């Protein structure tokens with residue numbers, strides 16, 4: 362991906378290809394501008410902060426929706442996204458699909474597979490598909506995914522779908538911040554156990570047992586119900602809690618997808634009615650703000666012109682030579698730095 366995007370510094374960018382020029386094009390729904398800005402954000406390229414500030418007021422419209430689809434490898438997530446998104450399209454909704462793959466530094470493999478699986482969407486102007494990776498960037502995949510969603514929303518898409526393989530905390534972080542989380546499992550024994558281990562049970566708003574055409578789906582549904590009971594018993598008395606429905610489905614046969622869409626819409630209505638949507642938005646914005654502040658502090662301390670640069674060696678020597686304990690030395694440093702005021706980069 363980066364090969365297609367040479368460093369900006371080589372030539373002075375023309376107004377329409379400068380970061381803020383691209384933002385103007387983004388607001389007009391220019392897909393190429395969207396793709397370039399996504400690369401900029403993904404790579405933490407020059408000016409990406411200003412870009413996000415500029416798009417922020419235009420993203421997260423009240424009616425925009427973020428859907429997270431996760432589950433074990435090969436459960437049929439992409440196939441299901443294809444079927445589901447086709448239905449959104451019939452209602453005229455524009456959809457951005459962000460395939461988040463934390464496992465590989467290059468998303469090539471996943472993209473190829475998804476191209477085939479989501480074939481029917483590729484020629485549709487109302488659908489934008491993009492794979493995201495982090496290449497070790499700051500804030501991790503969850504941060505990049507949600508910043509990418511801001512760009513997609515600012516380009517006028519109504520629904521953002523995150524697809525991620527649910528195997529661990531990183532993936533949980535990506536989808537957890539979505540408005541509705543769909544966990545896709547299969548009747549294969551082991552799927553539910555894996556989902557439990559990965560922490561997917563707690564974040565699911567809707568469960569799908571896919572590949573019902575292969576048999577064993579009823580047993581899988583029962584096993585899931587059993588696994589979920591302890592979680593549901595923890596609900597507080599009287600609190601109107603959402604009970605995640607468990608749906609049988611066959612993505613390849615396109616069976617049961619209507620019911621899934623209805624369940625997603627029911628959950629959407631639920632979180633709107635309970636004020637949860639605003640809460641989720643607040644949590645997302647708070648996470649972003651906290652990350653940026655913490656990163657700024659880290660830079661102010663440790664960066665090239667960081668405040669610790671001058672004082673560090675002296676403090677370290679004091680501790681090494683036993684003149685001061687490590688805690689006393691750290692406290693003295695902190696006092697000094699805070700009094701002198703940090704210079705934020």
Ligand SMILES: Nc1nc2c(ncn2[C@@H]2O[C@H](COP(=O)(O)OP(=O)(O)OP(=O)(O)O)[C@@H](O)[C@H]2O)c(=O)[nH]1
Pocket residue numbers: 433434435436437438439440441474478526571572573574575610611612613614
């Ligand atoms: N029999 C059957 N096969 C399915 C169904 N849904 C998906 N598959 C097949 O399962 C395989 C994986 O499907 P994908 O949609 O790529 O699954 P995925 O969860 O996106 O996979 P990763 O992104 O690689 O984790 C493909 O060969 C699909 O054709 C289904 O409902 N029934």
Ligand SMILES: [Mg+2]
Pocket residue numbers: 438439440475524
């Ligand atoms: Mg997939």
